[in-house]
Amino acid sequence: MNHWHFILGAYGLTLVLLVVEVLSVRARRRAAARTAAASGAPAREGSPGALRTPH
Amino acid sequence: MALNWFKLSSPASFYPVAGAMIPWFAWGAAILAAIGLWLGFGIAPSDFQQGEVYRIIFIHVPSAWMSMFLYVVMAVWGALLLGFGTRLSGMMAQAIAPTGALMTFVALWTGALWGRPTWGTYWAWDARMTSELILLFLYLGLIALRQAIGDPRRADRACAVLSIVGVVNIPIIYFSVQWWNTLHQGASVKLTGSSMETTMLAGMLVMSFAFWFYSIAVVLARLRVIILERERDATWVGALAEVRAAGQGAAR
Numbered sequence: 001m002n003h004w005h006f007i008l009g010a011y012g013l014t015l016v017l018l019v020v021e022v023l024s025v026r027a028r029r030r031a032a033a034r035t036a037a038a039s040g041a042p043a044r045e046g047s048p049g050a051l052r053t054p055h
Numbered sequence: 056m057a058l059n060w061f062k063l064s065s066p067a068s069f070y071p072v073a074g075a076m077i078p079w080f081a082w083g084a085a086i087l088a089a090i091g092l093w094l095g096f097g098i099a100p101s102d103f104q105q106g107e108v109y110r111i112i113f114i115h116v117p118s119a120w121m122s123m124f125l126y127v128v129m130a131v132w133g134a135l136l137l138g139f140g141t142r143l144s145g146m147m148a149q150a151i152a153p154t155g156a157l158m159t160f161v162a163l164w165t166g167a168l169w170g171r172p173t174w175g176t177y178w179a180w181d182a183r184m185t186s187e188l189i190l191l192f193l194y195l196g197l198i199a200l201r202q203a204i205g206d207p208r209r210a211d212r213a214c215a216v217l218s219i220v221g222v223v224n225i226p227i228i229y230f231s232v233q234w235w236n237t238l239h240q241g242a243s244v245k246l247t248g249s250s251m252e253t254t255m256l257a258g259m260l261v262m263s264f265a266f267w268f269y270s271i272a273v274v275l276a277r278l279r280v281i282i283l284e285r286e287r288d289a290t291w292v293g294a295l296a297e298v299r300a301a302g303q304g305a306a307r
Binding site: 003004006007009010011013014017018021022025026028029030032033034035036037038039 | 106107108110111114115118153154157160161164165168169171172269273276277279280283284286287288292293295297298299300301302304305
């Protein structure tokens with residue numbers, strides 16, 4: 001009773017999902033950097049002193 | 056020198072700190088996973104009843120633990136947002152939700168593939184499995200709620216409330232095998248000890264730390280992306296080397 005195909009299915013899809021998650025974060029990061037570079041507007045909310053969100 | 060936690064809660068202050076932490080946790084996850092898989096597949100013996108298929112435990116249990124742990128951490132960040140109004144708290148909760156959903160799906164998927172050969176079925180509407188499925192729906196609901204609200208600050212507050220309400224599901228998942236007569240087995244690892252063979256337990260615990268380190272690394276990486284997206288108009292973001300490089304790349 002070894003059922004290696006179940007083990008391969010469990011580990012295989014898990015590995016694929018983790019790799020896809022990492023790659024998607026990297027792709028989103030590149031897109032965010034491009035968007036930020038294209039944005040030439042003056043500072044809105046991001047000054048280092050702006051710790052709190054206004055209620 | 057006392058650490059100024061409040062200053063660290065500024066996205067501008069935390070962005071470089073997160074960037075410095077990511078490689079440590081990523082490499083830690085890789086090394087721990089290699090050790091855990093070596094223990095799990097090379098050292099741990101076969102199970103006398105289940106044969107080899109029990110080895111799914113080395114990803115099933117860590118992912119199930121992480122799915123619950125990440126939800127609690129997300130709710131704590133939500134409570135901090137509501138209590139103190141720190142912007143980084145909402146961003147942190149936003150960064151955790153997709154990884155939490157992924158861990159919950161992995162727990163359900165690996166559980167189904169373990170259940171078929173041992174129980175004879177991929178799925179049963181048993182208390183442990185059903186409450187874990189509800190956890191997946193909670194994560195997906197939080198992601199959908201955030202997408203549905205245009206203003207990030209309003210989305211932060213709405214998601215914080217929903218995540219705090221949803222915390223009630225975590226003890227239900229954990230204690231479901233005690234409170235109800237379930238198909239799922241009881242806990243093999245407790246604070247008072249374990250019923251598992253030593254090398255099996257060691258492999259599972261090392262893999263749990265690997266999943267923990269992976270989750271921290273990927274959540275911090277996503278947090279940096281979220282900070283970039285939300286603070287893209289800030290002067291400090293424009294001064295970042297990667298943003299300047301992206302701008303020069305686009306200009307060519």
